Amino acid sequence: MKSLHAQHHPLADSGYQLTVLTQADVEGAQLLPFAARLRETGLLPLRPTGIRVMQINVGKMCNQTCRHCHVDAGPDRTEIMTRATMQLCLDALVQTDIQVVDLTGGAPEMNPDFRWFVEQISALGRQIIVRCNLTIIVANPKYYDLPQFFARHGVQVVSSLPHFSALRTDAQRGEGVFAKSIKALRLLNEAGYGAEGSGLSLDLVYNPSGAFLPGSQAALERDFKQRLLREHGIVFNNLLTITNLPISRFLDYLLESGNYASYMEKLVLAYNPAAAANVMCRSTLSIGWDGQLYDCDFNQQLDLPVEERAPQHIRDFNLAALNNRAIVVNQHCYGCTAGAGSSCGGATT
């Protein structure tokens, strides 16, 4: 499967995505603007509560082309962070006491400077999260030692596994992905990941494989733990439930399948003020592959940079100015505020 970008698909244009998202009337349903909903609940303008996580997207290159990918990542994407931009991130990091660096992509491991970057962050004593798609570990011999590399640097591994059944996982992430993911999880377990007392944390990410919201995080975690242990002998720490946001490839799926209006309605009806107060953009700064600054990875993919009064690029990093910015919101933000809330760390309420 090609990325929307490679297909020259209209939805590869973020401006067009925003046009679709901001329609006032969707099949007869009036969708209240998200900003208005925030105002009603006393949260507009949405302000940071203090940046605690630096999330860095080191490139859109990926060995998979998942049907719900909000990055539109894939083997045909060439955008990649350079070592010079990584150095700017490190320069910014040393100016702060930000303790968590969250590396994402694409498959972040495919960036040729990925290991160098991890080593540098590790030397600064910061906690590192790598959003690993699992299959990369078994994709090529040069990645086989990733579990040991992660373990050496105490990296927290966060990996997508949409379901404990092959059918639902492969439907979302591609034929054969489930079997490869299980193989990679075994290798991570062998390296100590997920084992009690090892200090090596392995979290799994659940995204619904369709036009519905995630169920209870605690209940799903229990099911995943039982099934993965019983059927595959695999252990992990936490399951993080993440709602699919209606952008990029998931938006394409929603429109193609005729589910867009009902999904948006579902998100809007499930708006939860407590989740809105806890959205991850209040404590996270997102950095694009080219060093541009964003409020979150979703805004990044929609080309919605941080508000113009704040520093726009990592080379101009200024923590105080960024902590005073107003967060940019749009209709897709309903995804993070529906039900129990959604963030890169799972449910927020």
Add this chain to the structure above:
Amino acid sequence: MEKSTYYNPADLSKFGNISEWQPELGRKFFEYYAEVFKEGALTEREKSLIALAVAHAVQCPYCIDAYTSDSLQKGADEAQMMEAVHVAAAIKGGAALVHGVQMMNKAKELSM
């Protein structure tokens, strides 16, 4: 174009409207309903699968839509959902067949 069926999927989201003409009984029903589906001795997912099976047994299209969606949301997979439908089918089929004993009894009673 006018629909050629009594059922309209859009009516599912109007379920709450039944309280309009009898608020007190409606309130009691929905309170009970919400309580029934909370996690208890059974998980929410197990209850959703039971509801899905019952929806097929009572042949309620609204309930089938609602509990297909709910089962997916609760993390059930296709195999679990279809097994639930087979449970409903087995009970419905069994219910018909077990009455065969009554038929046999009656036939024997009437026969020489």
